[in-house]
Amino acid sequence: MKYGGKFVLVVLCVIAPLLVLRAEPISQLRPTDYVNDFAHVLSPSTIAKLDEICRQIDQKAHAQIAVVTINSLDGSDIESYAVDLFKKWGIGSKATDRGVLILLAVKDRRYRIEVGYGLEPILPDGKVGGFGREAVPYLRNNDYDGALLLLTSRVAQVIAQDAGVQLTGDTTPAPVATSPSSPSVGTILLLVIVAIVIFATPLRSLLFWWLFTGGFRGGSGYGGGGWGGGSFGGGGGFGGFGGGSSGGGGASGSW
Secondary structure (H helix, E strand, C coil), rough: CCHHHHHHHHHHHHHHHHHHHHCCCCCCCCCCCCCCEECCCCCHHHHHHHHHHHHHHHHHHHEEEEEEEEECCCCCCHHHHHHHHHHHHHEEEEECCCCEEEEECCCEEEEEEEEEEEHHCCHHHHHHHHHHHHHHHHHHHHCCCHHHHHHHHHHHHHHHHCCCCCCCCCCCCCCCCCCCCCCHHHHHHHHHHHHHHCCCCCCCCHHHHHHHHHHHCCCCCCCCCCCEECCCCCCCCCCCCCCCEEEEEEEEEEC
């Protein structure tokens, strides 16, 4: 009995950490708001911003976005997990199936954007796949706030534009920090050739004037249709999801 008790204790010590790391079953996940941070990786301010975006989409565009983080898929593929969770919660109205699930599995380093039947025409796989690729640099920096702000705002923008409504508030995440890259050999060679041509021609003064006053002027803009100015407003809270369903449309990825 003495050695048997020690053996049981050793076994418990070995398997206890594994039990802690296991994913919480979908049946035990209960939505308390549009944003459910089960992995505890989001800041309170980001949760508030995401909730406000989702609330506006629900009230103005009659669609529902659920943002969910979990620790682990526990060996499941994220596509099946997302479909099951979507069905369990019923994201979107049962009559229209206008719902989207944005899911992060943090320890597995996987993401999924699951689109309900009713939104597949405006959020096809290729489009939401592009949103996911935009979020990867944030995820690789462990910036879950930035990644989910980007994904949610991109999805919300498409839904709002299609519904002809305008959302308020600025949710654009800060740019991902990148280290400056060194100029390539080709770039350096091109600059040398340009310099030789400029200094070897009688028109060098004219060329200098053109280059440094007007030649390199230009601009680019970001089309932010669907978003208006102003701050986030209140009004109405989370009233639960409406019984919507999905059929596996959307996109997945890793980081």
